[in-house]
Amino acid sequence: DMLIILNDNCMSIDPNVGALKEYLTDITTSPTYNKVKDDVWKILGKLPLGANFTREMASKIEHSIKGFISKSSNLFESLKLRYFGPIDGHNITKLIDTLKDLKDIPGPKLLHIITVKGKGYALAEKDQTVWHAPGLFDKITGEIYKKKYELPQPPKYQDVFGHTIIELAEKNEKIFGITPAMPSGSSLKYMMEKMPDRAFDVGICEQHSVTLSAGMATQGMRVYCNIYSSFMQRSYDQVVHDVAIQNLPVIFCLDRAGLVGEDGPTHHGAYDISFMRCIPNMIVSAPMNESELRNLMYTAQLESTTSPFVIRYPRGEGVMPEWRTPFEEIKIGKGRKIKDGRDIAILSFGHPGNFAAAAIRELRTEGIDPGHYDMRFAKPLDEELLHEVFKKYSRVITVEDGTVSGGFGSAVLEFMAANNYSAKFRILGIPDRIVEHGSQKDLQRECGYDAKGIAETAREMMKDLVYVSNLLG
Incomplete structure (x- = not known):
């Protein structure tokens, strides 16, 4: 017996994308299905029948409703998961009652609850990406406190990446950008805004981002696949089989490499040097500053670079306020x-x-x-x-x-x-x-x-x- 609770708020850090998101939206927004389902439960609740019989009868009727009304409603059922929902995850009383009822139903089950990211704070509900991790802020005015400096400050490494890839793409039409659900966190969002046909968010699917990058590389494209170091672990098999064995020049930009701070052990990028350098054909690099990052990105997209290329860099700021330096090729393997x-x-x-x-x-x-x-x-x-x-x-x-x-x-x-x-x-x-x-x-x-x-x-x-x-x- 197992209960899976799917908390569906249509968001990660940025808005969700992909077929699964569309499928969940189809279930959530099907007024016919939800109305009929609620009516069936209300009727069954008034019938003078035994609890076991009612649940069995409800399951059969609900299954028929799903198959009849929603074209894509068989996903969870085909995985042998009994689907319940969607219900309002902010209605605590109903949620608790539902959980109590599901305790008595045998077998694997999935409860689909709908929530709103930032619920209860209007500003967070309105701009969910900004308020994912705002830091200190005034809860009354909504002002997010940021340090103010009199002198220019070094940029974040992620922003150096985000602006540099645009500079390179403007000169090289073969350049594309891919990220698995981190356009804001990786700053690929700038390219997605300026070049929407050349930068893609593939959703929370690091494995697919690597395989897609490999496929595009076979066609001569220069793909910057930007993934957080800790999340790169999810796609290790694809790195080996789809990229390294074929010696494809995919460029892996590993953001958040090293210790990331308050996000803790699940996000520390501790292992990528070790697990990347043991793979044949792999180039593993790291910039000391913003200028070096730009030059490594420039070097990686040159026609003379014919192998997969890792560029790892940390969370946070660099050291160069004046960071827009001219591009220079760095000889691979040269310190x-x-x-x-x-x-x-x-x-x-x-x-x-x-x-x-x-x-x-x-x-x-x-x-x-x-x-x-x-x-x-x-x-x-x-x-x-x-x-x-x-x-x-x-x-x-x-x-x-x-x-x-x-x-x-x-x-x-x-x-x-x-x-x-x-x-x-x-x-x-x-x-x-x-x-x-x-x-x-x-x-x-x-x-x-x-x-x-x-x-x-x-x-x-x-x-x-x-x-x-x-x-x-």
Whole structure:
């Protein structure tokens, strides 16, 4: 015995799309079906019959009504689920009575309840996308409080993606955008508004978004498939079978990579580096800033790029108020040396490179001068740069906003072992445990890969060298 409750409010973050949504709307808005169904239940409730007989009779009559009136009403029944509803989910008394009645009915059942997202607060009912997660606001006036700055601030990475894909699409007619129900969250909404025939929301179906992208890529299109890192897990089979095996140049833009903060463990993008870099043909990259994101997006759509291409970036703001830089091709598998140093090197992957840069500024005031390398790619690795690192430095720290198990740091360790190098080595990133809720800054501090954590690790690794230097001095 099982009861499935379908809470139907026609929304996710953005309005729902697709055939299932249309099917549910057909049931919900069929006045004939709903009126006849209600009339049958009222009549049966007045008949002097036993409870079991009444329920059996009602089930048969209701099933006949569904098949006769609604063309698409057989979906749930064909799955051997007895369908009940739709009922008003805001009518608590009726909802409780219905649930009590359904307790006594054997077998798998589905109760379809209709609700309104934001019910009870007029502003939220009116603009459901804006009020999905507004932050602090005045409940009387509806003013959403936002920080005000005198100077220009860096944009969100998602908005850099949203505006950059339009710039690229205006120059390359082969470019398309796809998102599974996250046009606002990924900022693909800008392209959907400006180029509605080239940007598509396929609904909450990450698997389909990947397969559709693969199919379009077989026809020469350059598809940016934008999915939250944590939700990419749902479509892993399609990534392997439909994209990687065929070596199709689908561009996976993984938003919300790393720790996302208050959304918690279900939304942390902890695992994509590990599960993407083990797939043959896959390119795995991460930008340190907005300009790097634009250049990676530009590089991914070039005709010379012939393999699937992952670009992962975090939730929130970048570091460049003036971010609309000219496009430059980045050689695939090529990192960059940000600064030379002595004795210890920090290898960063993606946005945490900014934490490393801050840590280095602090360490230099103490006489510790790390080298800093922004590796850009977890696959393929810049082996030339890594040879330079391991020949010059005896201490190496890697920093990433992904799991320390099988991620970027692990890839560097594999290189070190394969080439018979030896160095003191520390991997900083998301530990091998479930990380709970908290602000991004608090969680990065807890996991030890913020600027303070990087500096502390460097000091600890340099202790013996500093001690010897002091003795010699």
